[in-house]
Amino acid sequence: MGLRETVERIAAMSRPPANEEAAKIRVLVPILAELGWDVHDHRDTGEVLWEHPVGPGSGAGQKGRADIVLAKTGHGHRLVCLIEAKSPKEDLSKHVDQLMGYAFHEGVDICVLTNGLEWWLYLPREPGPAASRRFAELRLSSSSHQQVADDLEAYMGKANLYGGEAERRAKEALSKLREAERLKTEMPKVWRRMLDEPDQELVDLFARRVHERVRLRPSPEVVTAVLQGKSVDAVPATVPGDPPKGRHPRAQVPRQESPRRGAAMASRRPRAVVLWGNTTEVKSWVGVMVCVAGAVYQRHPHDFLERTKAMAGRKRPFASQDPADLLRAGRISSAEVWVETNLSADDTLKKCKKLLEVFGYSASDLEVLTKE
Template sequence: MSNLNSVIKEIKGDTDLENYSEAEIKHRVILKILNSLGWDIFSPKEVKPEYSVESYKVDLVLLPYNKDKVFIEIKRASEDLEKHQEQLLNYAFREGVNFAILTNGIDWWFYLPLKEGDWKKRKFLIINIKIDDIDKITDNFKEFLSKDSILSGRAIKKAEEIYRNKEIEKILPEIFQKILKKPDELLVDIIIDYLNDIYNYDEKEIDKSLIRKFLKNLEISINPIKQLINEDSLKNNYNANRNNKININNIDTNIYSLNYNFANHKIKAFYFENEKYNVSSWKDMLLKILELLLKKHPEKINLLLNLKGRKRPYFSKNKLELREPLKLFNTDIYVETNLSANQIAKISRDILKVFGYLENIVKVEATK
């Protein structure tokens, strides 16, 4: 088995390549590459020429007796591949072949024949031996055409991932425009969550029709993204930040109530009944508040089960109801810990109310 990198270099440097006939392309290019990718080109069980499908003959078929066979159709170097793809893919589709390649030795077009859409949409990869760099060519051949990759199923899995991502990229602008024209309730709910968690608006008092109207009236250009970003302002901001280095000694630490907007704030400590408690995270503050209150009022623990978000509880005896549950000390109750700073501040206010405290009994020391 020859080295793939050397084979590609040799083919790239072949000045007569574009004049080769179909037979020359097959023997001087295709079979050399297949051999370097681990295929036994002399075994008809691995590489079979002139494979019959009805009245049509496929030039080469890899694994002809395997359900994961690969069709390879070969044309002379000067041939335009565009007019040959439909015939190849029609027969591949009829035969139930998942993977097909159309090549003139220079251009290699890789297809998933059983996917939906026209033939062009089923093309997931193009390799051009003359234009692409050697590393890119060898990586793609190894990933999609090596014997090991085909037999293991990695090639088809990666191909389907590329195909799927291309399809998603195409439909995302359409989906987003539809959402703006007729807002999906999930998007409306997300905005309500932000209004509730960050700005403390009571969700019951938020007019959903106002949000829907805003989304419908929102005019946005999906492509190009440059319209959403002023490149000059980005450069100016970068230069300004670079020239104005922050002195950590000048950072102000402030004391806030639990009603403050803590987005992008790092907590240092909190105060409860005039006692200071140093913490390293917002989660630590939540757990410490719970610990302090439960020590004072253990009989009220089940009241925590009444605290719920819009779509999920914050406390539960069933940890499967929570995304990141943590068991509360020596109890059978779990607390949700996958929460933002503002969500934790809101829950802390609710906990204080449940235990009979005014929310201003807790103050937070934080920096931005």
């Protein structure tokens, strides 16, 4: 019978063990045997020691006794795992401190507290309170039997305890549990701080999602108030300069290129760029390109040049720190970076929207308001 079958048989018992001794005989002995331990060697130098004296004390009569201790034999005799067995009716939490005291004193790698159907596994030499040193909790009645068998083999298998692999895996499991617990504690705090003091990135993201859904662009003040759970009745709902009910002519990229449509677009002069809730006046299509590039650069100054390599033409880059690299260089305000502005009105719009998409934004974030 294999380990999984043994776990399944124990989990299916009609009546759980009545006391500690029954738990040892009906549960622990068959499981330890499947894990490779010689449960029939009762010598003091054997690998499975029963009622073994442990803990501080000057003599055997003054020491405590561990129900089962697993030992590494051969070159020397070292205790590697201490097991305390309790009745299924016992509250295991009442015995943790004693178990950890014994295990730490004896210097074992792993210690186990079990009532046969529930197994608590600890790393006794780790720092912190006992509860923070528990790296696994196995329940034969409710967990996957294969998973229980795999975990028992990983942490209590003879070969793994002998070679130190059990302790290594246990430390990995404990580290992941502690990381998960820290995330569980810290993530709500981070989210609360983000809502209480939203940064520009969060405000812009929220405003963009609102605009995509209802085609209205909330002001930063409205977004901040909503994120903080405050009333927004007295705050303007949209950014000044957004199109009112009567439409402003809006520059759009044509679906198909044609000389006539391109000429019509070129005849319109841009008057403002609306991007991420901010409205900026411009006087030309060069101004549109520089305005949009500057806004993106402010958010991504460290990787702007690297990421805009994807927008390079066949012979020239789109952005450069050397204006001589470009046919018609437009300087981004307050930066030693230039962008290509030798573009038609249509191409300017395309480049601006492509630039937004390269940095993970939506092309719909951009509106160019034009004069008739």
